[in-house]
Amino acid sequence: MGYPHTPHARETTVLSKYFGDREAITLEGWKKRGGYAALKTALGMAPGDIVSVVKDSGLRGRGGAGFPTGVKWSFMKPGDGKPHYLCCNADESEPGTFKDREIMRWTPHALIEGCAIGSYAIGAETCYIYIRGEFTEPLVRVESALKECYAGGILGTNAMGSGKTINIYVHRGAGAYICGEETALMNSIEGRRGNPRIKPPFPAVSGVFAQPTTINNVETLAAVPHIINNGAAWYKQWMRPDNPKSTGTKLYSVCGNIQKPGNYEVPMGFPFKDFLYDLCGGPPPGRKFKAIIPGGISVPIQTVEEAEASLMDYEGFVAQGTMLGSGGVIVIDDAQNLVKQIARAARFFAHESCAQCTQCREGTAWTTRILERIVAGDGTPEDLDTLLDIGENMTGKTICVLSDSCATPVASGIKKFRADFEALIKKKKHHLVPAVA
C-alpha cells in the first residue's frame, strides 16, 4: 500500500529514480548514489554562478505558479548586510497532489541537498522546511535525515568543510491549507495565524522576520542538485522543440477514478492522452472518463476532449483552457455526480478560507450553500447565474488567490458541464413556497 509502482517504460525518472529504495533514505545510501556531490560542487562556485546555471536551465516553480526559479533567486541581493532566509514549502495541501510527500518519504536527502544549495546561492544561512502537520512520516524522515547531516558535517557552521554556515530546520504546520500560500507560510513560521500578507512588499524584500526571503517548492529544490551535477543544457533536453519555456521533468500525482493512481514522472510536453491511457491504465473497467482536473483542484476542469488534446507543460495546459498547477491530476468518471464533487470542492475552500477578505469568506460559503442545495434537489434555474456572479466577484479581488481557486472549478464546471447542473435542478425534489405571496 502506498509504495511506488515500477516505473513505466515511457517515464523519465530523475526525481523519482529512488522512490521505493529504502537504502536511499539514509545518508550513507544517498552518498553511494552520488548524493551531496552537487552541494560540494556548489560550495566551490560563486553564488551568482549557481543562480545563472539555474536560470539557464529554465527550471520553473513546481508548486503551482511556475515562476522561473533562477529569476526568483536573483532578486536576493547577497551582501546587503541583512540575514537572508530560504523557506521550503512542504505544505502540500492542494487536493489531488501528493508528490512532495513521496520526495520527502523516499529521498529526504535530495530535498536537503537542494535546500542547502539554494541557501548558499541566495546568501541565506538559515532555511526552514515548512511541513504540513498531517505529514507525519515525511516529517520523521526529513528530521532524521537532518540529524544525519548535522552529525556528518554536511550542515552547520562549517558545511562540508567550506567554512560556510548552512542551518536547515523543520517547522511543522498544524493543519491549514492556506499556509501553502507563501506569505501565509511566513506568518506561520513567525508564530502567527496563517493569514496571507498584502504584497508588496514581496518576500525578496521583506519576508519571514521582515528579512529578504525566497520560498521554493519541494520538487523545485529537489531538482536543483541534478542541474548542478549535469548542467543547464542537460536539463533542457526535456522540452518541446517549439516551447522552450517549459523544461525538465515533472512529477504528476494521479488520483480519482483511474486504474493505476500514483506518482509519475514525465518530461515536459508529454501527450496527456498517452499519459492517462498508457501510463495510468485509463478509466476503471466499464466506465468512461467524464472530467479531468490536471493541476490540483484550483485549476479549471477539463472535458475529456480537452484533456486528450493537451500537452503536459505550462503552456500546453493553458492552450487547453486550464493550468499545470501543482501537477495533481484528478480524474472523475461517468459514474460520479460531478455537481456533488464540485460542491465538495467548494466546501473545501469554504473550510480553508482564512476569512481575512470578505469576498472569499462570504463567497466560498455562499457558493457551497448554493451548490449543496442544488445537489440536495432544491436548486432553481437562477442559481447558476448567481453562482457565476459570485464567482466573478471572488476573482482578482482578494489578498491571495484562494478565493479565485474556489471560483475556478465552479465557473469552469458550469461552463463545460451545464447540462449536469440543469438536470439536477429539473429533478427538483422540493418546491419552495414563498413566505410572502
Next chain:
Amino acid sequence: MSEANRERSTSSDGRDRPMAPPEGAQPIPGIFRAPGEEGGVHAPAHAPHGDAGHGHPPYEPVFTPGSKRRNELDEVLTRYPTKMAALLPALWMVQHERGWVSDAAMAEVADVLELTPAYVKGVVTFYTMYHQHPVGRHFIQVCTTSPCNVCGAEDVVEALLKHTGCFELGQMSPDGKYTVIEVECLGACGFATPVMINEDFIESVTPDGIPAILAGLE
C-alpha cells in the same frame, strides 16, 4: 499521557472555558492575580479553578524549568530570531504531553514565550490540528475531499462511525476511546481513502478493512 486528562468535558457545549491558574501550581506572574493581589490581568472572581472546574483534572505545566520539554523548547528557540516563532512547536509539545490544548495550557505557553494568552488562543483557533477540547484516545481523521470522495470516502466514514460507536463526527465514543472527524485533504489522494489515527497514517482504507484496523488499536 494520563488517562484522566482524556476525560470528557462536563460543560454543556463540550468546550473548556475560563482560564485561571491550575490548582496547586505556581501562579503565573503578570497574567493572573489572586483576589487582593496587585498587578496582573484581572481574572473574573467567579472563574473556576483551571480545567478542574469543568471536570478536567488540574493542568500540570509542561515547561517547568529543567523538564525534558523545557529543554526541547529551549533548543527550538535557538532556531528562530524571535520567541514568538516557537509558538507552533510549543503548542505541539503541549498537545503531545496533555492530549489537547486547554486554556490553562495556552496560558502556560503564553507565559513561557512572553505572549498574551489571548494571542495564543488566536493562533490555536486558527489551526485545525490543535484540539481545543479532549478527544478520544485514538483520534481518527478521514479525508473526504473530492479525490477521495469519488473513491468512496463517505462509506469509510460511515463504517468508522459504526464500528467505533461514535454517534456523530467530532464526538467522543462513550468509552473515551475514539473520536472520528472528517478532514480536508490529507495529501495522499492516490491512496484513497487515507485515514490518520493519532500520528499513524494508513493508506487505501476500505469500509471492509475498518474492523481489522480498529482491532489493532489497544
